[in-house]
Amino acid sequence: MPRKRKDNNLSRKNSRSQKITEQRQQTLIEENRQGLSSSQCLEIKRRRMQETRAMETPEETEARRNANRLRQETRAMERPEDSEARRNENQMTTQETHAMERTGKREARRNVNRLRIQKSRAMETPQETEAQTNTDRLRKQDSRENTLLPHIQQRKQTTRHDTNRDFISKELTLREWLWKSMWQIFMRKNETQVLCCTTVETFLTEHALTAELTFGMLRKLPTAVAKEKSAPRINS
Numbered sequence: 516m517p518r519k520r521k522d523n524n525l526s527r528k529n530s531r532s533q534k535i536t537e538q539r540q541q542t543l544i545e546e547n548r549q550g551l552s553s554s555q556c557l558e559i560k561r562r563r564m565q566e567t568r569a570m571e572t573p574e575e576t577e578a579r580r581n582a583n584r585l586r587q588e589t590r591a592m593e594r595p596e597d598s599e600a601r602r603n604e605n606q607m608t609t610q611e612t613h614a615m616e617r618t619g620k621r622e623a624r625r626n627v628n629r630l631r632i633q634k635s636r637a638m639e640t641p642q643e644t645e646a647q648t649n650t651d652r653l654r655k656q657d658s659r660e661n662t663l664l665p666h667i668q669q670r671k672q673t674t675r676h677d678t679n680r681d682f683i684s685k686e687l688t689l690r691e692w693l694w695k696s697m698w699q700i701f702m703r704k705n706e707t708q709v710l711c712c713t714t715v716e717t718f719l720t721e722h723a724l725t726a727e728l729t730f731g732m733l734r735k736l737p738t739a740v741a742k743e744k745s746a747p748r749i750n751s
Contacts (some may be wrong), residue, residue, distance in 0.1 A: 600638050607634035 557619065571579070611630045636644070 602635035604634060607631075607637065 547606050568576070590601075592602070611627055611634075639647070
């Protein structure tokens, strides 16, 4: 029976401490809305802590000191990497709190999001950091490839011999667009000759499908097509 009474007393103390903490957080939020600076908020927090400790009972004071001693002993047994992670997390939490004290909700939200990302990265292992870096690199590469073709499609040509619009469509992939462009140049240069499949394949392979193909060639290709003399199109 005494054991149960002791547990009940401890639970009541914990619930009262939780209520006091919630009241403090709500008070800090109200003070931040009033536009107080960080130093003023810290001074109010220090004075409120002194008032709270002055109202403590001897049992509560002893319990707080025991909790602080236990926390110090736990930190003394920590591994160096755990201590570093805890310091980084505490530092980011402090910066997060200070960021919320700034005026302007949009600026505060951006600062908090940035600091949360920094906190999560500070607690990452090297393997997790490398995996995240690879994921970001692949996502950026996919985004660049997906936005390249629409950029080419939406670009408007102002020259009189603009023939790219005839066959560039949303359904064409980059390789198909390049193939058709090089085919058109080939047909214009060789329209008076007898063509064979071997010659066409050789021309397209050498000019369009080699590993040395760069985006510089792609940027110059529409200009080269526009500069060619207009000729009747030959459907393949």
